[in-house]
Amino acid sequence: xxxxxxxxxxxxxxxxxxxxxxxxxxxxxxxxQKSASxxxxxxxxxxxxxxxxxxxxxxxxxxxxxxxxxxxNALLPPDIVIQQAxxxxxxxxxxxxxxxxxxxxxxxxxxxxxxxxxxWTWHIRQPLDFExxxxxxxxFLGVQDFRSFCAAGAEVKNHLLEMKxxxxxxxxxRLWITLEASRFLQHMVRNIVGFLVxxxxxxxxxxDTFRVLSAGDRRAAGITAxxxxxxxxxVNY
Amino acid sequence: xxxxxxxxxxxxxxxxxxxxxxxxxxxxxxxxQKSASxxxxxxxxxxxxxxxxxxxxxxxxxxxxxxxxxxxNALLPPDIVIQQAxxxxxxxxxxxxxxxxxxxxxxxxxxxxxxxxxxWTWHIRQPLDFExxxxxxxxFLGVQDFRSFCAAGAEVKNHLLEMKxxxxxxxxxRLWITLEASRFLQHMVRNIVGFLVxxxxxxxxxxDTFRVLSAGDRRAAGITAxxxxxxxxxVNY
Numbered sequence: 001x002x003x004x005x006x007x008x009x010x011x012x013x014x015x016x017x018x019x020x021x022x023x024x025x026x027x028x029x030x031x032x033q034k035s036a037s038x039x040x041x042x043x044x045x046x047x048x049x050x051x052x053x054x055x056x057x058x059x060x061x062x063x064x065x066x067x068x069x070x071x072x073n074a075l076l077p078p079d080i081v082i083q084q085a086x087x088x089x090x091x092x093x094x095x096x097x098x099x100x101x102x103x104x105x106x107x108x109x110x111x112x113x114x115x116x117x118x119x120w121t122w123h124i125r126q127p128l129d130f131e132x133x134x135x136x137x138x139x140f141l142g143v144q145d146f147r148s149f150c151a152a153g154a155e156v157k158n159h160l161l162e163m164k165x166x167x168x169x170x171x172x173x174r175l176w177i178t179l180e181a182s183r184f185l186q187h188m189v190r191n192i193v194g195f196l197v198x199x200x201x202x203x204x205x206x207x208d209t210f211r212v213l214s215a216g217d218r219r220a221a222g223i224t225a226x227x228x229x230x231x232x233x234x235v236n237y
Numbered sequence: 238x239x240x241x242x243x244x245x246x247x248x249x250x251x252x253x254x255x256x257x258x259x260x261x262x263x264x265x266x267x268x269x270q271k272s273a274s275x276x277x278x279x280x281x282x283x284x285x286x287x288x289x290x291x292x293x294x295x296x297x298x299x300x301x302x303x304x305x306x307x308x309x310n311a312l313l314p315p316d317i318v319i320q321q322a323x324x325x326x327x328x329x330x331x332x333x334x335x336x337x338x339x340x341x342x343x344x345x346x347x348x349x350x351x352x353x354x355x356x357w358t359w360h361i362r363q364p365l366d367f368e369x370x371x372x373x374x375x376x377f378l379g380v381q382d383f384r385s386f387c388a389a390g391a392e393v394k395n396h397l398l399e400m401k402x403x404x405x406x407x408x409x410x411r412l413w414i415t416l417e418a419s420r421f422l423q424h425m426v427r428n429i430v431g432f433l434v435x436x437x438x439x440x441x442x443x444x445d446t447f448r449v450l451s452a453g454d455r456r457a458a459g460i461t462a463x464x465x466x467x468x469x470x471x472v473n474y
Binding site for chain 2: 002003004049073078079080081083112113114115116118120
């Protein structure tokens, strides 16, 4: 599914606030007249978007694959779109069966703002040093402990994960930072992007990456990029 | 200037409704403490956007060019951005000095909607016949009477104008229709786009263009495309 996360308090269901999971579960319950539990591949934060989020649910309802898609889209608001529905084996789990996830962060690097990408970019006026950012990014590759880039209050004990790809691309006034990893910790992409932007502003040396990773301390890594530039791009199975 | 026209009732100032002209005039008056009149190159409709609208005003205020830009942007909401300010000769008029204007209409031609371009496209699910549309578009070129494509209630007597360019481009799931003319009549681009879409759906023969133009009757031309796909792209002087 694709969604514009602007008006949602993230993927995860919350009792009184609108969430992506809550909106889709409500549509499922309206369709099947039974309570529904949806399991997503990645719990995107408030204001974060998705181009191809994946989620699964259990049902005994006899809809065909494309009937699910059409019926759910008819019930959902236009900022959430089910792109595909597929019947899977009983042992498939959207989150635990995933081999890796790909996130992309979009920066507008131009002196002037644009009225058309306020909802989809982090606007940074000063030119970022692309070479310095690319150099700093290399240090994230491989199996490493990402505790320094995990939200301070996150309930997770193991911070070890494999970063498979960090790619920085310049497209005119836009800068795309694409990350692929076995899993992602809370705020991890936004904290890595914050760090890379500081490297691009020469406020950090590109060699700092290893030092900050090995510090194992959130306070070593610096700023968190705002949510609206972040997209869950793909989940690989 | 660039603007996202979504929440405005068009370019033209209105007594109680938000307009682009009204918003910029209010910012000018706040800056100069004098009443201000802004003259735009094109009066975009409600919900229509601009990438490079041009407007002029008279002032005796001593700001430098870039000071105007920065001061106005500081006062304007984020969906209106002044991109450039320039001191011009006293005989320059944003509308009457313009040689031609370029508009672009953006269609999303794909089975599924996208949550990311609702505000910027007309979504058409059925595949449009690109060849038929291109053929129908050719008939608009040259000096012709566009009464059939002008809004029925428009207060204009002369419908003769020169269409300099009609270009249709396919970019993945998007279709761009770009028109350049000496001037544009009310709803003209949206009426032409509506006609071209009907040609692309084989609901009209591509040869119909001449017949509809020569009818000189709004009822001959068919549907009006919705405003959100339309952008004022450029004003040539």
